[in-house]
Every structure is written in C-alpha cells, then in structure tokens.
Amino acid sequence: MTKLTDVCGCPVSRRKVLAAGAAGAFAGLVGDQLATQLAFGAPGYTGDVFVLLSLRGGFDGLSAIVPAGDPAYYAARPDIAVPKARLLGGDGFFGLNPGLAALVPYWKSGVLGAVQAVGQPAPNRSHFSAMEELERAAPGTSVRTGWLDRMMGSLGAADPFGAVSVGSAMPARVLAGPAPDLGLTAIDDFALSGEDPSRPMARTMAALYADAPPALATTTRMTTAALATTATLKAAGYRPADGAAYPDTELGRALRDVARLVKADVGLMSACVDSGDWDMHENLGAAVPGRKMFDHLTALATALAAFAADLGPAGLGRVTLVTISEFGRRVGQNGSGGLDHGYGNAMLVLGGGVRGGRVHGRWPGLAPANLVDGDLAVTTDYRAVIGEILRARCGVSDLGGVFPGVKPSTLGVVRAR
Numbered sequence: 001m002t003k004l005t006d007v008c009g010c011p012v013s014r015r016k017v018l019a020a021g022a023a024g025a026f027a028g029l030v031g032d033q034l035a036t037q038l039a040f041g042a043p044g045y046t047g048d049v050f051v052l053l054s055l056r057g058g059f060d061g062l063s064a065i066v067p068a069g070d071p072a073y074y075a076a077r078p079d080i081a082v083p084k085a086r087l088l089g090g091d092g093f094f095g096l097n098p099g100l101a102a103l104v105p106y107w108k109s110g111v112l113g114a115v116q117a118v119g120q121p122a123p124n125r126s127h128f129s130a131m132e133e134l135e136r137a138a139p140g141t142s143v144r145t146g147w148l149d150r151m152m153g154s155l156g157a158a159d160p161f162g163a164v165s166v167g168s169a170m171p172a173r174v175l176a177g178p179a180p181d182l183g184l185t186a187i188d189d190f191a192l193s194g195e196d197p198s199r200p201m202a203r204t205m206a207a208l209y210a211d212a213p214p215a216l217a218t219t220t221r222m223t224t225a226a227l228a229t230t231a232t233l234k235a236a237g238y239r240p241a242d243g244a245a246y247p248d249t250e251l252g253r254a255l256r257d258v259a260r261l262v263k264a265d266v267g268l269m270s271a272c273v274d275s276g277d278w279d280m281h282e283n284l285g286a287a288v289p290g291r292k293m294f295d296h297l298t299a300l301a302t303a304l305a306a307f308a309a310d311l312g313p314a315g316l317g318r319v320t321l322v323t324i325s326e327f328g329r330r331v332g333q334n335g336s337g338g339l340d341h342g343y344g345n346a347m348l349v350l351g352g353g354v355r356g357g358r359v360h361g362r363w364p365g366l367a368p369a370n371l372v373d374g375d376l377a378v379t380t381d382y383r384a385v386i387g388e389i390l391r392a393r394c395g396v397s398d399l400g401g402v403f404p405g406v407k408p409s410t411l412g413v414v415r416a417r
Contacts (some may be wrong), residue, residue: 045155046417047394048353049323050270051150051264052174055300056131056351057279059325060339061346062376063293064100065114065359069093072366076332082287088337094359098287098295098320102305106350111316112306112371115347115385115413120329125341127279130326135173137383139406147383148270149177150402151390157181158271174272187238190230198375202227219411229392244310247302251275257399262315269394275300278325282336304350317352320393320414324382330374331366344376347385352395353414360411384409391411392416 066082067073069092074081087095089107094116095260096107106112121139124130134140157179175181184190192201202224209220213386225363238260246252251273278296285291288344289298308316327344344364349356362372364377387408394414400407 011346014224045267045269045395047155047269048320048351048389049268050151050316050321050389050394051258052270052272053321053323054131054272054274055278055323055325056127056176056276058127058276058285058323058329058341059323059345060262060280060293060329060342061116061118061325061344062329062331063284063287064097064297064348065092065116065346066090066095067116067363067366068095068098070363070366072331072368075211076366078333079164079337080284080286080333081291086287091358093363096175097294097297099294100301102298106305106308107357109160110356111352111354112348112350113354113358113360113413115349115360115380115411116359117132117344117376117379117384118347118385119344121378121381123327123343123372123375125299125327125343127326127341132173134324134382135176137402141404143404145177145387146174147402148174148272149181149395150178150271151394152181154396154398154401165240180222182271184230184257186253187230187233187260190227190234192227200319227364233260233264233266233340240306242309242312246306246310247299249299249303250297252303252306255303256310259307259310259315262319280338281334281340282338284333284338303346308350313352316350320349320351320353320389322350322386322389323348324386328376331371331376342375343372344378347382349385349413351393351414353417355412355415356376360413370407379410380409381406385411389414 001017062073062084063080066087066241068082068084068087068090080364082095082097084095088098088101088104089096096104103112120130120133121199124133135148138146145151148161152175155339173392187243199284205220206224208299209216211217211222238256240246240256240259241263244259246256251410253272258268261268262272283291284293287294289295304321307321324347325345329339334340347348362379364379383406385405387396388411390402391399391408396415398401399406
C-alpha cells in the first residue's frame with residue numbers, strides 16, 4: 001500500500017487518504033470480520049494474480065483436510081472427528097470435510113489442492129504475534145515490511161490506483177512497506193465522503209494540489225486516479241458469469257469484487273482478503289449442518305466455488321489463491337468440545353495452474369511421539385509453499401528478497417506458467 005505520511009514524515013492513519021493540510025478524507029465502511037486490500041502493478045505484468053485469503057483466528061486444518069488414514073486422529077477427537085463415511089474426495093488417506101462440498105468439483109478437476117503439516121518455522125500460539133510474524137515473514141532479521149509488499153516491490157509495482165484505505169477491519173501488516181496498493185471494502189461504495197455532482201471534490205482536489213509538494217501532489221494524483229477507475233467500474237455494473245452465485249456474506253462480496261477486478265484488466269497483481277471467526281475453543285461440533293465448523297467451512301467453500309465459477313477456466317488460469325492462518329489447532333479436543341491453539345495446519349490452493357486433487361506435503365503422523373507439545377508438527381514452511389507459487393506463477397526471481405533465507409518448496413503444488 002502506498003504509505004501516507006504528513007509533511008514531517010509521520011504516518012497518516014489508513015482510515016484517511018489526506019490528513020491535516022490536505023483537502024478531504026475518505027469515510028469508510030468497516031467490515032467486522034473481513035477486509036479486502038489490493039495491489040496493482042504496471043502494465044505488462046504477465047504473472048498470475050496472487051490472491052491471499054487469511055483465515056484469521058487459527059484455522060483447524062485437521063477438520064478441513066481430514067487425515068482419516070491416521071487412527072490417532074479419531075482417538076484424539078472422539079466427539080468432533082469427521083466420520084470416514086462422510087468424507088468427500090480425498091485419496092484414501094485424506095478426505096475433505098463435507099462442509100467443503102461446493103469445492104469438490106474443483107478438487108476433482110484438478111484446480112484445487114491442499115498442503116498439510118504446513119506452518120511457521122516455530123510454534124507461536126499468540127494470535128497477535130503469530131499473525132504479525134506470518135505477515136512479516138522474516139524471523140531472525142531486522143526486516144519490518146510485509147512479505148507481500150516485498151513481493152510487489154520485486155515485481156516493480158507501479159501506483160495507478162494510489163494510496164487509499166477504506167474501512168480496513170484488519171491491520172495491513174502483509175502490505176506494510178513502500179510498494180503502492182489500495183484498500184477498500186467494496187468497489188460500489190468507493191467514493192469521497194460528501195462527493196456529489198454539485199460538489200466535484202475530486203476535480204477540486206486535483207486542481208488544488210497540482211503544484212503542491214511531491215508528497216501531497218502524488219497522493220492526490222493517485223487518489224483521483226483510483227476514484228476515476230472505480231467510477232468506470234461502477235458505471236459498467238457487474239454481473240457474475242457462468243451462473244456464479246456468491247453468498248451474501250462479507251467473504252462472498254469481497255471475492256466478487258476481486259473477480260470483477262481480475263476480469264476488468266485494471267492491472268491487478270495481488271489481492272488480500274481476510275476472513276475471521278476461526279477461533280473455535282468450544283462447540284466446534286460434528287460435521288453436520290448447524291454446527292460451527294461445518295457451517296463456517298460451507299460458507300468458505302460456497303464463496304470460493306462462486307469465485308472459481310465466475311472467473312471461468314480462462315480467468316482461473318491466471319489466478320492462484322492460497323489460504324493461510326496464524327496457526328493450527330491442537331490435535332486433541334478440549335473439555336468444551338473445541339480446540340485450543342496449536343501449530344501445524346493446512347493450506348488450500350486454488351487456480352488454473354494448481355496441481356490439484358491431492359494433498360501435498362510430508363505427513364508427520366499424529367501419534368503422541370510425533371507431535372510438538374501436543375500439536376501437529378510442521379514439515380513444510382508456509383513461506384516455501386508460497387515461494388514456489390511466486391516463482392512458478394508470478395515471475396518472482398529473487399525469492400530471498402521476499403522471504404529471507406527461504407528456498408521454494410519442491411512439492412510441485414503448481415505448474416510453471
């Protein structure tokens with residue numbers, strides 16, 4: 001995101017595009033569990049649009065990509081394990097939670113896959129610090145930027161959409177740094193506060209700050225460019241393709257806007273979507289409708305399936321979406337029928353270049369001797385998985401500049417473009 005500073009170099013709140021001394025501010029809508037941020041690049045980028053879906057709160061990968069072939073799974077979760085007979089897809093050892101039913105066609109067609117036993121280099125069971133480390137992705141270094149910002153910088157991101165943030169509900173650590181990006185809650189709601197035909201504020205701002213010092217002039221130029229582009233999109237309207245039916249949820253609406261931007265060819269290189277409420281310490285429930293985990297997975301799958309259908313094969317062929325979470329959950333259920341903070345986790349990977357229909361990664365096993373303080377061990381660094389995708393699908397050549405000291409995985413999660 002283009003980071004805004006005042007004339008003395010102090011950070012300006014992301015809730016405002018222009019601070020004191022500038023000529024107006026955005027008023028934003030704040031989603032309570034989801035925020036969308038977008039990063040745009042210069043014309044000529046030929047890599048995939050990289051979509052990062054953060055499942056905040058600590059996603060339980062063992063409930064989603066179920067290790068049914070490991071008997072210790074059922075021993076550890078007598079009340080909340082997914083029965084083998086209800087699993088979908090899979091490979092005889094792993095199976096999909098029935099809440100993910102909407103994604104089974106994409107699993108079977110090979111554009112959706114998963115990685116198991118993935119996570120950070122060391123356990124961290126604090127939501128705040130674990131997410132901070134997940135998004136900084138440079139442990140043991142003095143680097144303080146977000147890894148997606150570093151990726152954008154390595155690809156020479158430009159600034160056509162400028163430095164804007166509208167009601168971001170989550171901290172933008174993954175995009176912290178100098179590369180330009182845009183934050184918004186919805187394309188159709190993106191406007192200057194108080195703007196109307198009788199008060200053309202954007203035009204007034206452009207004229208007022210045309211000869212201003214660079215910090216203000218650049219901010220204004222990028223702001224008005226973002227407003228012009230979104231105005232064009234709003235005027236054109238949008239109807240999802242191929243019968244895609246997005247759920248009327250924050251996640252559904254956000255993914256709809258991402259698909260809209262992908263298909264509009266506005267220079268989108270990366271999109272971040274946050275989805276929360278995965279912190280299920282109690283009443284996680286069996287895999288049936290009306291229970292917490294099942295219903296959350298159903299909502300997730302329905303939104304992702306609509307996103308894939310809307311893009312169609314051609315659009316999905318230039319998109320790779322990955323899910324991450326700050327940590328997984330404990331292997332064993334707790335006394336409240338839920339799961340406490342854990343370590344190893346699962347990632348979902350969706351896209352036309354994905355080698356799907358399978359679970360990648362080395363499975364460490366759930367026998368007590370194989371656990372890390374009662375948690376699923378991590379056998380693959382999440383940065384290595386993303387690094388493989390960035391190199392093969394997005395054209396990032398200097399992976400060390402994005403993830404210091406990390407080499408891309410050799411799991412074969414995606415095919416090269």
